Amino acid sequence: MNWDDLRFVAAVAKHGSLLRAAKALGVQHTTVGRRVEAAERSLQARLFIRTTAGLVLTVEGQRLVEPLEQVEDAVSALERRAVAGHDEVSGGVRVTAPETFGAAWLAPRLALLSRRYPALTIDLNPTGEVLNLGRRQAELAVRFFRSKHEDLVVRRVGEVAFGLYGARAWLAKHPLRSVKELTGRPLLSSPPGDLEARWLERLAPGARPVFVSVFTLALLEAAKAGAGLAVLPRYLGDAQPELEHLPMPDPPMEPVWLTVHRDLRATPRVRAVFGFLVEEFERDAPALRGAP
Secondary structure, three states: OOOOHHHHHHHHHHHOOHHHHHHHHOOOHHHHHHHHHHHHHHHOOOOEEEEOOEEEEOHHHHHHHHHHHHHHHHHHHHHHHHHOOOOOOOEEEEEEEOHHHHHHHHHHHHHHHHHOOOOEEEEEEEOOOOOOOOOOOOOEEEEOOOOOOOOEEEEEEEEEEEEEEEEHHHHHHOOOOOHHHHHHOOEEEOOOOOHHHHHHHHHOOOOOOOEEOOOHHHHHHHHHOOOOEEEEEHHHHOOOOOEEEEOOOOOOEEEEEEEEEOOOOOOHHHHHHHHHHHHHHHHOHHHHHOOO
16 A cells, blocks of 8 residues: 555544645645545545535544554654754744734744745744644644643743733723723623633623634734724734723733754754744843833
8 A cells, every 4th residue: 555645544534624634734635535545445445424524534444543643653753853863954944833923923033034044944834723743743833831742842931911902092082090990891802711801801800892802813903993902912912003001900921832842852953943932032021021
């Protein structure tokens, strides 16, 4: 059999559809379908059935997934050890980060790294999905939680503070004189249970947000439009001239962790990006914490 076909089977099993698997692998969905069919012919077994929710593993497919994941892990380990021996700072480094932080803070900094290392290419994936570093879905991760897997090396590189913001023009007409007045104001919030939403609930108990979004950039734009008051990371809100920061008690703080697989931490290109990010976090620490 063609062992490479199993890579496509594993991707479909994980993502649940040809389109999502194709996106993850960087190929056309027709290619994924063709390779899965080839694997099924070789194994003489049907691995997936189509449902309204996507592709679901058959009983035969389910029996194959666990050993297939073991093969995938073994191949990924081989790749990591192979690339770890390269000395030149060149090639690609995939970095994953949360959407807003990746787009607003990481992107402008990582894009300039090519000035220091012209042979280096950064592939930034700001996504809500936690990518698997062990399987080379990314080489470096910027996360707001500490990964506990024994094969990962983590370093706390900073903290991100949050604050309450409103449009200056809107606040000129609706000034906020005290925390108690928050209950009667239109609030823009992340979903219940999030760090920002919990703080807002403590500030204004029982208040119902008029606008909720999982995307911080959506809350930012809503606040700039004068729709109400939003909790935003300080590095983002302080950079908006249209917005005014409203000091509130006990603003939340979130730690930032830089994460890498231990097999790749000594690879020159990965080490270069890791070191660069440590420098940037140290340099921008006051803005991330919301310097007065």
